[in-house]
Amino acid sequence: MIRIALQSKGRLNEESLELLAEVGIDIERGKRRLLARAELFPIEALYLRDDDIPHAVERGVADLGIVGLNEYEERRCGATVVHKLGFGRCRLSLAIPKGEEYEGIGYFNGKRIATSYPVILRKFLEEKNIKAEIEEIAGSVEIAPAVGMAEAIFDIVSSGGTLVSNGLKEVETAMHSEAVLIATPRLEPEKQALLNQLLFRIEAVERTRGKKYILMNIPTERLAEATGILPGIKSPTILPLAERGWSSLHAVVDERVLWEKIEQLKAIGAEDILVLTPEKMIL
Template sequence: MLRIAIQAKGRLNEQSIGLLSEAGIGVAESKRKLISRADGFPMKVLYLRDDDIPQAVAMGVADLGIVGLNEVAEKNFPVERTMDLGFGSCRISLAVDRTADYNGLDYFRGKRVATSYPNILARFFAEKGIDAEIHTIKGSVEIAPAVGMSDAIFDIVSSGDTLISNGLVEVEKVFYSKAVLIANPKLDEQKRRETAQLTFRFNSILESRGMKYVLMNLPQEKLDEAITILPGMRSPTVLPLAQEGWCSIHAVICESQLWERIERLKALGAEGILVLTLENMIR
């Protein structure tokens, strides 16, 4: 039975539980729980702090973990990055006081920079040849310049609203992060099979996002032109209608291309067009 670690609370908790739910795996709420049994898959769920998840997976306390790539890079424990999960996107950036005369990375030479990600920042400064003081802070990093603890910060940025409210401005985007599934590199054969089953479910969900299932009726004489417009898993599905000279076409279209392609198909004479949400797509 697999043991998967997820964030006990915070920005990735709800999205992790939501992904598991879409995969047919029921998970109990994490309130006052450290571990619970999942429904719909042979799995136990561990609720941990996000910065503890890479270590737990590396030690074998958990077989798998859902965690931000930033924590994997910061802790640098020996884990396998199994797949990207399509949510939790953010970046870690350098920010300075909005009144500062910022003129490039040389600004940070000899400056004090507060961060919860000292290892990522140290590697970045080393690559750029910047000699700065890195101060590790747990908690509200963005207040450090205001109370005189630092000249700048290196912290997670999503919308940027927190920086603005603290009189800071983002000046260098250093590291881009997203939620990833990580695995212990020493999983036995049985657990690797179970992991493959789990990632199969996850991939089916992720591949269906942003896709629409489209059905329409079309004059048979326009079929060849329509097929050049429509994508498909291999090719569009074509079915004859009871009315002679007409057919029905079924296809999966990326949402970003949907309306442009529908307009082209209508110009060919397509009618009775139905657009349906695609829940899962299994290749």
């Protein structure tokens, strides 16, 4: 049995559980439960506050954890990042009142900056040779300039809507964050094997993101042109049809170029084109 720490609520909780469900691990989403066990995989979830997850994993209270990279870096955690998960994307940025003129990072010299991420901010300012006063507060950082607590803020930004609604503008980005899978140092062999199984499943799901499975009927004499358009992972799958002179061609295509490929294929005689969304891709 392996234990994974998950955020107890919020968007990262939902997206973490969705990912686990995609890899065949359904964990009960019961509220007010500290522990919940999966049925078809030897894993149990420990629900914690996001800022408690890094140290819980570091100390072995949980073997694994899914947490924002920003929280991992802020807690100076000794756990190991084993995989970036690609969801929960955001950035940590400096913001100032929208009426202020901004001509560069030197603006922050001598300023008070409110933040819930003093470690990351201090490192960023030191790298930029900026001397500023850091005002550490928890929650509602964006109101600090309006109430006179600070002249600027350093906080998580996703869409930027919260900054705008509080009369602020983003001027410098210190780091980009996303959800990461972390592990306690020196996992026991049995638990390392379970982690490897989990990573295998996650990577199979990730390979399908942004991909489409395309299949079509095409004149056999045009196959060489078609395979040049659709190279596939190794090469397209080609099957003969009962009707002489025709073949069926199957391939996986990047969604960004899907319509371009379809137009090229139709131009060389492809018919009955079917586009599907793959669920898993095992290499």
